[in-house]
Amino acid sequence: MESYKIAVASGKGGTGKTSVSVSLCHYLRECTDKDITLADCDVEEPNDKIFFSSAALQNSCSIVRSVASINNNRCTYCRQCVEYCEFNAIVVIPSAQYAEINSSLCHSCGACIVACKYDAVYEEPEIIGEVNNYSISDNILLAEGVLKIGSTMQTAVIRDLKSRVCNNKGIVVLDSPPGTSCPFVETVSDADYVVLATEPTPFGLHDLKLAVEVLKQLNVDFGVIVNKSGIGTNDVYDYLNRENVELIGEIPFIKEYAGNYAKGELTSNIPEIIDSSYRDITDRLIQHLYIEKESLSR
């Protein structure tokens, strides 16, 4: 059985990636008979779980990477490893007979191990985070990546999380971290479709443009959801028209719905206008993923 990956991303934070991801899972389950996996790739601050009161932890596993280290008994302080290191992670001071690798700068590339002729560089395991698997309901799973506090290896945690869920059958919804840098690229680069959540404000538009530029370069199919529509300006719509970017749908700003969100109740008591918006959006996504809706909802 095939699996489909939808990534939900944005440039700006706070535009509604999490609420769109959680809602999409809810509606995709209603509108298809596919199994749904929600992968929370916002590993610095995963919060999808908050919106599922039924979430039950199934299992948890550590994510480990290799970090280079130097054995001072073997090191001749030749500095060859320093020359090889692209990340300035290695300090070797021959006059002081001092050699050390800074683990927070090490990118686990292994170049220093190749560089060393004296077998003085070795790799040690380091825990950089964990993946928690929750069952939400019969056909929704939540996989959550959590970066260890102090670690800067977001992309490694995201890569590990994705490798665990990418073969899950059905639909995998990837909730991306904000921004347009490496963690975002890691999350969206192999998605079948990317949903960009934005808000109709100057800040929302500014960062949306950045995200669109990146996705064009990555050559990934994408569309935009304007969240909190009704506030701000029309500039985002002009931009989408001009750039010929698909507007997948709009979620109007309704105070009552924002209140539900604040209480962690996104998928109950959904105002009718928002419910119908999400149903239209879900239909469009299903078309994008070439899922024959009829054949699924037997």
Place this chain on the structure above:
Amino acid sequence: MKTVITSTGDKVNSLFDLRFGRAEWFCVYNDETGDINFINNDNKDAQGGAGTKTAEKMVELGVTKVISGDFGPKAKDLLDKFKIQMVILKDDSTIIEEIISKLK
């Protein structure tokens, strides 16, 4: 005893540079001989680890004191390890000559 002062230029009338790892120049002042010379900072455009590499440079130069605007945690660890005194000066309108005169 050698002191390094982070500098925006390579002259004694250059402005003090508040940045340590990404300073433009290093002014090395030897208070025993009175020698003053300037070294270009090769790490100022490094993608990462500029502070660490600059601290490494300080150890190699054999300095006992560094004067800059601030020191990051990784640079501080290394400078501490080699007992190099860190002096924080927050005044970016001062010139190198003025700082040296205070050291005399």
